[in-house]
Amino acid sequence: MTIEISAFAWVPPFAQGYVKDLRPRWALAEAGIDYTVSLVGNGRADTPEYRAWQPFGQVPAYRDDEVELFESGAILLHIAQKSPALAPRDKQEAATTTAWVFSALNAIEPKVDNMILPAIFHPGEPWIEGARAAAEDILRLRLNSLSNALGEKDWLTGRFGVADIVMASVLRGLQDEPILRDFPRLAAYLKRCLARPAFDAAIKAQLATFAENAPPEAAAS
Amino acid sequence: MTIEISAFAWVPPFAQGYVKDLRPRWALAEAGIDYTVSLVGNGRADTPEYRAWQPFGQVPAYRDDEVELFESGAILLHIAQKSPALAPRDKQEAATTTAWVFSALNAIEPKVDNMILPAIFHPGEPWIEGARAAAEDILRLRLNSLSNALGEKDWLTGRFGVADIVMASVLRGLQDEPILRDFPRLAAYLKRCLARPAFDAAIKAQLATFAENAPPEAAAS
Structure with missing residues (x-):
């Protein structure tokens, strides 16, 4: 191959x-x-x-x-x-994996981007703080839901897989942002993902x- | 079932x-x-x-x-x-379908949302016009790429499938926006999708x- x-x-x-x-x-x-x-x-x-x-x-x-x-x-x-x-163990794990990959890329990443990217690509423009605050409000709701869904599990689907790779890649954009401190379970999850060799x-x-x-x-x- | x-x-x-x-x-x-x-x-x-x-x-x-x-x-x-x-005819069509579903939801929908949603959820706030203009700039690039990729084809993967359902559902958010007039091929594609019984x-x-x-x-x- x-x-x-x-x-x-x-x-x-x-x-x-x-x-x-x-x-x-x-x-x-x-x-x-x-x-x-x-x-x-x-x-x-x-x-x-x-x-x-x-x-x-x-x-x-x-x-x-x-x-x-x-x-x-x-x-x-x-x-x-x-x-x-990486292969899912059964049909349900495959379905859940696919769902979380989409969640990372559609429910979470666009809001992370909206918080982070305007300051990088439009520095000093007068609208970026307002846009950032609105994005942060939505992101906070989503991260709360994500944290609840993760619960006490180490990984999103019960064992490490591509859903965690995508989700950690997305959450990593928040590494230097205060918001992640409000979600210690997600901060620990991110750290666990990024510690992988x-x-x-x-x-x-x-x-x-x-x-x-x-x-x-x-x-x- | x-x-x-x-x-x-x-x-x-x-x-x-x-x-x-x-x-x-x-x-x-x-x-x-x-x-x-x-x-x-x-x-x-x-x-x-x-x-x-x-x-x-x-x-x-x-x-x-x-x-x-x-x-x-x-x-x-x-x-x-x-x-x-709806089932893909072969592995390549399945892969292309999956790719376009992700494109619709990660490359296109977030930019459509950024153009449309602030005026709905934050009416009158001073930042929404600046945010909208920035979103429109990116969306214009993406729609141009999408239009080129569609080319003369009727559907994204060669025959109608779930990639078209997702993409049309996303593009439909632009139906009342002037931007779609600048992409007649996409406007025709959207119309073709929405004409389906x-x-x-x-x-x-x-x-x-x-x-x-x-x-x-x-x-x-």
Whole structure:
């Protein structure tokens, strides 16, 4: 089985360690599956060839001997079927896994993005504080629900799987935010997820790609 | 096979026809599969019993003889496996379907929500125009990518499926917005999706639920 994922050749330091190819890198590291990286840089993101693989010009895209696909959630559900370390044990666990992957990406991530991204992409604009406060109100409700659903469990579905990889990747955006202190169960869950050796391997692999492909002016700074 | 979905007993008029149980109703109507509705009202959304089924207290939740699950995207992928009318023809079509369902819910819907929802939930607040403009800028890029990916095809995966149900449900939020006029291919795609008899059946079924359960003050107005 040959597996290839796409990843940006380089991104500015604030985004390093947070680009979404981290998610399949993490899942593949958990599964002990090797992969190659197809670099996206020098305008490739906008080429018809790359858009046929990833319609939005983003990363990651994925291909193996059987299929090619895009969207980190879809890629992780696909990878989960390949590995004893990640495959759901029965139909109910598979269904619950799929549900939580969607929750992470539709119920939680957009609200995290709304809290974090405006200050990064629209610094100083007068609307960002109001938008952030509204996003935080909704996010607080969602995190409360998520914390209750997690309960005393270590992982969302009873054992570690791709739902935890996606959810932890999303919650990680809140690591430096005070809001997570109000949800100690989620803070502990996030810490537990990020302590996994496969997460560390994924981060190192992403950062290694950026180091290898740093533009001269970035390498010099 | 007994199928049950949850739906709010009643919502205010502005939300009627747009609550997300419309999505499984539409898919089940396409498949010709009967279902029963488990009503959510009178505080049931916050009960431990309902939260065990739908952790965020939202709709829809779903159960059949084999599994129960939540999140409209997860529910539609599950329903797609059950029906010759919706089941992917091969592994690649299944992978592409899953990818587009995630795109609709993670790449497109959050930006549509950011354009539309602040004016509904925070009317008159000073930040909503700035937030809307920023959301529209991103959405415009995404719709352009989506339009290019759709190309001359009638449907996202080559034949109608749950990816189209989710994408059309999301794009429908833009029906009264000028932005859709700038993407005539997507406007035509949306019209084509909404012309399907199963969409009409789903809308009628959702509205019938609300009519049956309208509170006295709403019924009188």
